[in-house]
Amino acid sequence: MNATLNRWLTGQIGDLKSNNLYKEQVVLESPCNNRITIGGRTGIINLASNNYLGLANHPKLVAAACEAAQTWGAGAGAVRPITGTLKIHVDLEKQLAAFKHTEAALVFQSGFTSNAGVIPTITDANDVILTDELNHASIIDGVRLSKAQRKIYRHCDLGSLEDGLRASMAASKRLIITDGVFSMDGDIAPLPGIVQLAKQYDAAVMVDDAHGSGVMGGGRGTAYHFGVHKDVDIQLGTLSKAVGVMGGYIAGSRELIDWLTQRARPFLFSTAQPAPVVAAIMAAIDLMEHDSSLTDKLWENAAFWKSGLQGLGFDTGVSQTPITPVMIGEESMAMNFQKALLNEGVLALAIVYPTVAAGKARIRTMPSAMHSQEDLEDALASFKRAASSVGLF
Numbered sequence: 514m515n516a517t518l519n520r521w522l523t524g525q526i527g528d529l530k531s532n533n534l535y536k537e538q539v540v541l542e543s544p545c546n547n548r549i550t551i552g553g554r555t556g557i558i559n560l561a562s563n564n565y566l567g568l569a570n571h572p573k574l575v576a577a578a579c580e581a582a583q584t585w586g587a588g589a590g591a592v593r594p595i596t597g598t599l600k601i602h603v604d605l606e607k608q609l610a611a612f613k614h615t616e617a618a619l620v621f622q623s624g625f626t627s628n629a630g631v632i633p634t635i636t637d638a639n640d641v642i643l644t645d646e647l648n649h650a651s652i653i654d655g656v657r658l659s660k661a662q663r664k665i666y667r668h669c670d671l672g673s674l675e676d677g678l679r680a681s682m683a684a685s686k687r688l689i690i691t692d693g694v695f696s697m698d699g700d701i702a703p704l705p706g707i708v709q710l711a712k713q714y715d716a717a718v719m720v721d722d723a724h725g726s727g728v729m730g731g732g733r734g735t736a737y738h739f740g741v742h743k744d745v746d747i748q749l750g751t752l753s754k755a756v757g758v759m760g761g762y763i764a765g766s767r768e769l770i771d772w773l774t775q776r777a778r779p780f781l782f783s784t785a786q787p788a789p790v791v792a793a794i795m796a797a798i799d800l801m802e803h804d805s806s807l808t809d810k811l812w813e814n815a816a817f818w819k820s821g822l823q824g825l826g827f828d829t830g831v832s833q834t835p836i837t838p839v840m841i842g843e844e845s846m847a848m849n850f851q852k853a854l855l856n857e858g859v860l861a862l863a864i865v866y867p868t869v870a871a872g873k874a875r876i877r878t879m880p881s882a883m884h885s886q887e888d889l890e891d892a893l894a895s896f897k898r899a900a901s902s903v904g905l906f
């Protein structure tokens with residue numbers, strides 16, 4: 514190891530540890546269920562996963578993955594434009610386009626690479642990208658990969674967005690990018706207002722619906738929830754959260770998808786998803802299309818959880834969705850609270866700077882369709898005990 518690099522790494526890690534910001538990896542010794550095993554302790558209530566609908570272990574998905582492994586093998590063997598496109602990829606893309614009511618869809622290896630794939634591919638140096646200040650890290654990185662000028666507008670603030678648009682009229686193209694559901698606060702982008710401004714100022718709209726897919730609009734996403742899906746040019750979805758597997762996709766016009774197949778770098782230069790993954794995703798979309806009971810249960814549990822926390826005196830911020838932050842404020846208090854919760858049998862993770870602004874640390878809780886009433890009641894009791902053990906109130 515190069516000594517200079519090693520010294521730098523040791524210093525960086527030391528700083529994190531001395532500021533109580535170093536995050537140990539949580540290792541699950543059981544599948545991602547409502548109750549999990551960590552460090553040999555069974556029955557820990559899992560309030561940390563994005564497995565909104567419990568599909569990650571659904572028997573239909575597992576069976577589909579096993580069958581596809583027998584039929585197609587474990588790996589795709591190449592990037593999509595060489596020999597990595599199996600018929601099952603094309604079938605999934607047709608299924609996704611139909612589910613999202615768009616002309617076409619293209620699957621990527623993750624939601625993260627979907628952003629890296631689409632944003633620099635549809636913009637150039639003559640363009641302006643208008644991006645919400647609280648957009649996800651993968652949007653931020655996608656925007657950094659683009660040569661377009663970047664204008665950050667205040668969170669969900671249509672006035673700030675309009676100022677940015679007005680100042681961008683000399684650009685060749687304008688692209689507005691927003692999360693559909695914001696991953697750290699659980700609030701929803703004002704898509705009807707955004708779409709209206711986009712029309713007024715001749716801008717394209719892209720919605721990253723990683724946390725809206727499978728959750729909002731009966732599973733079809735935030736644009737569908739607001740009835741503006743025909744006015745959103747680019748919809749990004751993840752297949753890794755509510756869908757329960759791994760991957761991401763872009764849904765939109767035929768021209769958009771055709772262009773991405775020619776230029777999007779993760780599509781061109783990174784190996785295609787294995788067939789078992791694709792088959793499990795198809796089984797998940799099929800379930801969502803034909804049965805709303807899991808989505809209904811998710812929202813029912815989220816409402817129960819939120820009102821339970823509020824009843825105990827916790828501040829759940831501005832959340833309008835199952836993502837339920839418990840606002841703490843100070844970083845080290847949030848880290849201590851996370852540890853106290855684990856002692857009390859609940860896994861819920863602290864989100865601290867730089868993921869959120871300094872002084873806005875929180876415990877992010879994710880109730881899901883997997884949880885029983887008893888799980889949530891037990892978790893509320895644990896929150897109460899943990900709060901008094903760290904002196905929160």
Ligand SMILES: Cc1ncc(COP(=O)(O)O)c(C=O)c1O
Nearest residue numbers: 623624625649651696723751753
């Ligand atoms: C808004 C948003 N976009 C993209 C992603 C990345 O998705 P994936 O986990 O499929 O890479 C996430 C994941 O946290 C997200 O919250």
